[in-house]
Every structure is written in structure tokens, then in C-alpha cells.
Ligand SMILES: [Ca+2]
Ligand SMILES: [Ca+2]
Ligand SMILES: [Ca+2]
């Protein structure tokens with residue numbers, strides 16, 4: 005089985021990452037219907053990328069992500085840790101030949117990595133990882149029955165750009181619009197930037213060209229608008245770069261307001277998939293910069309301010325650059341202060357030490373003396 009095709013060089017095409025996934029009635033279709041049996045097993049998840057290709061049909065021409073099978077060649081994109089929710093199927097070409105919808109996702113690794121591409125669909129599913137200009141070379145392939153994962157794993161794959169391919173195994177008999185989910189993982193994925201249980205979701209839409217930040221653009225938004233954070237909170241967010249409605253290079257900036265109740269040390273640290281810039285700023289707009297830091301992808305950018313006076317401040321996180329960063333790039337950012345409501349930190353110095361025991365005892369007897 006070969007993904008096939010030929011033609012001119014690949015044209016990059018971004019996935020429509022800004023389209024939020026919304027439930028459809030796919031999973032509720034009567035079993036035994038068009039899909040030929042009880043093989044309804046795919047449900048998109050809210051965090052999935054949406055493929056966005058039109059459903060195929062007889063006479064369909066894939067100008068969306070058909071890879072080397074399309075003229076000109078077009079591909080989607082996927083990155084490590086992402087799952088795409090897509091659709092595939094089979095159809096008759098304009099000349100009456102049996103065709104299948106093939107979906108090609110380009111990805112790049114910056115260092116040698118173990119790479120796994122796995123797809124599960126509601127029909128027998130074929131996956132490939134390929135490399136090179138069309139016709140691309142297969143580096144690995146697998147297939148699996150409906151509702152079972154078809155998985156290719158390549159170890160120590162050199163840095164470079166590759167294609168992850170998913171399609172039906174067969175060329176006839178699979179209704180267009182049959183769903184699949186496919187996930188790319190790599191051993192060098194920046195897991196430090198990925199959301200964890202207990203994180204506070206940022207809840208800003210993904211940026212895109214023409215985007216206007218009305219969520220948390222801080223002093224860059226009109227009117228000014230802020231997220232909220234507090235000591236001990238880790239925000240899981242997204243950032244990236246885009247073109248403003250006027251065509252200028254913009255970055256998504258995320259501003260979180262916090263209040264310090266007593267003088268103390270404040271630490272603001274962020275890890276992101278792109279080179280990351282953080283600030284702590286004195287409220288209100290226009291602000292005064294109190295501290296800033298920058299770090300390469302997957303490394304922490306940290307600002308620490310000591311003896312910060314009580315008041316209202318802004319913690320800022322954004323990409324360091326203004327172009328070239330995908331809008332679904334992710335970060336985690338944590339605020340910690342000596343005012344953190346840690347129950348065991350009795351002397352409120354931000355550390356748990358034996359001194360906290362003494363502070364507890366002192367507080368205990370002071371309370372007794374106070375008569376409560
Ligand atoms: Ca498709
Ligand atoms: Ca396609
Ligand atoms: Ca954001």
C-alpha cells in the first residue's frame with residue numbers, strides 16, 4: 005500500500021485552529037446504517053484540532069490536505085502532543101475511478117526524537133509517516149480495523165520535516181464523513197508547557213490573523229482587559245503571533261492582575277513551547293515595568309521581586325517575538341508570593357522550615373493569652 009501521487013512541491017496550509025470543536029450528531033447515528041455496522045466509536049474531544057476539510061463526495065477534488073495526491077500538493081499541520089479530529093471516506097473521481105480521501109499533516113522536529121503517529125477511525129485505517137518531496141518516501145506504515153489504533157513508531161528520527169498520513173485502508177465502500185482521531189507524540193515534546201490537572205485554564209480564543217484580544221490583552225487592549233491570578237495559581241494558556249487587522253506583526257499578550265496584601269517576595273515564572281517573555285508590571289495602564297525575563301522554548305522564564313509593596317500588579321506572559329509562532333502554542337505560568345495562603349507557612353516567609361513550628365507555637369500561646 006502506497007500513499008501514492010506526484011507533482012509539484014508541497015504548499016503549507018495551516019489547520020483552521022481557531023475553529024472550536026462543537027458536538028455533532030455523528031456519534032448518534034443509528035448503528036448499522038450507512039457505516040455498515042456497529043462501528044461508531046469516535047468522539048471528538050474539546051481540545052482536539054479540527055481537520056476542517058469538506059466531506060468528500062463523488063467528483064471530489066482534495067485541495068485541502070491531500071499531500072502528494074493533490075495538485076498542487078497541500079498539507080495540514082500537526083505538532084507534538086496534538087490530536088486531530090478528522091473525517092475520511094471513499095468516492096468516485098470525476099473520471100469514475102475509486103479514490104479515498106487522504107489526509108497529510110506536516111510536522112517538524114528540531115532534534116532527533118522518537119515519533120509515534122496513531123490513528124483510530126470508524127473504518128479500517130491506514131497510517132504512514134513519510135519524508136521528502138513528492139513522491140514522498142514511506143518511513144513506516146500500519147493499519148488497523150475500525151475502532152482499533154493504527155500506530156507507527158519511529159525511533160531516533162533525525163531532525164527534519166515529515167508527513168503524518170491517515171486514510172481509509174480501502175478505496176471503496178466507506179462513506180465520506182466517517183470520523184477518525186489521530187495523535188502525534190514525540191519524545192522531545194515540551195511536556196513542561198502542557199496543561200496539568202488543577203491548572204486554571206486561560207480561556208482565551210486562539211489568535212489568528214485579524215485577531216483582536218478582548219480577553220486579557222491588558223494595556224494592549226481597548227478597553228484594557230485582564231485575567232486574574234493569585235498566589236499558588238498556575239495558568240495553562242496559549243499564545244502565538246499573528247497579523248493585526250492593519251497587517252502589523254502582533255503577539256498574543258496575556259495579562260493577569262493580582263493583588264499583594266502585604267510586603268513580600270513575588271515570583272512569576274512561565275514555561276512555553278516558544279521563546280517566552282514575562283513581566284511583572286505596576287498597575288495601572290500605562291504601566292511601569294518592575295521586572296522582566298525571557299527563556300528559550302521549554303525553559304522557565306522567571307521574574308522574582310523582593311520586598312514588593314502591597315498593591316495591584318500585572319503578571320504578563322507572551323511570546324518574545326512578534327512573528328512565526330503558531331497561535332496554539334502552549335504555556336504554563338505560576339505566581340507565587342510570600343503571601344501565599346499555605347496553611348503550614350506560619351511565619352509567612354514562603355518557606356516551610358522549623359521556624360514555622362515556632363511561629364505556630366507563638367501564635368498558639370498568643371491566641372490563648374488573647375482569651376479565645
Ligand atoms: Ca479528510
Ligand atoms: Ca484530505
Ligand atoms: Ca493567550
Ligand SMILES: [Ca+2]
Pocket residue numbers: 208217219220221256257258259
Ligand atoms: Ca491574550
